[in-house]
Amino acid sequence: MEEPTEEARAARAEIEARARARQMELWQQQQEEQYAPPVVQTGTGSYVAHAMGSSLDRNRNQSPDTQQLLQQAAAHADVEEVRRLLDQGADIHSSYPLHRAAEACPEGTNMFSPPIHPTEEFDVGRIPIMQLLVERGADVNKREEHHSNAPRFPIQSATMVGAVQRVKWLLDHGADPTVEAGFMSAVVLAQRIGSTEMREVVDQGVTAKKWV
Secondary structure: OOOOOHHHHHHHHHHHHHHHHHHHHHHHHHHHHOOOOOEEEEOOEEEEEEOOEEEEOOOOOOOHHHHHHHHHHHHOOOHHHHHHHHHOOOOOOOOOHHHHHHHOOOOOOOOOOOOOOOOHHHHHOOHHHHHHHHHOOOOOOOOEOOOOOOOEOHHHHHHHOOOHHHHHHHHHOOOOOOOOEOEOOHHHHHHHHOOHHHHHHHHHHHHHOOOO
């Protein structure tokens, strides 16, 4: 296992600082939401009452519990459960199951505290889930807008957790390693906190440009 360089330690400190800043931003938003207009329940859905009107919650037919189960099953590489939930109508576009599979890391580790070195078995074990999700319509370049973390793309998350095989798979399926959202791009992350193999894989992906 490679010892983290000074640059890797600096990158980790920057990632953790950005995560803390995002948490503060979200705390401030939560304080503001205490004064938000109430949600009015009707027979046809949830409406948010505004001074000048109302807007329909377009996701009213998607149970939050179902979406949470879908994401949990993806994170734990439970192919059959993911397939069952999708077959029963879970909307793959209303949550981020591909992101959960891409960012999964071994127990006792934290994606915001790199470097992380998952075993190849753990890493490869998430690829069948990712394959299924993409076959069902998941977008490898979908930006996650999360209520408790900085926004990010699957390729960023997979790079942060040291998932070389998942990063390679995402690149082969059109993921763009140059995009940024909340954190550094996968290209920068690979250079600053990635292993030698990770840097080589990302460099090859940049050269191939399969996202174009």
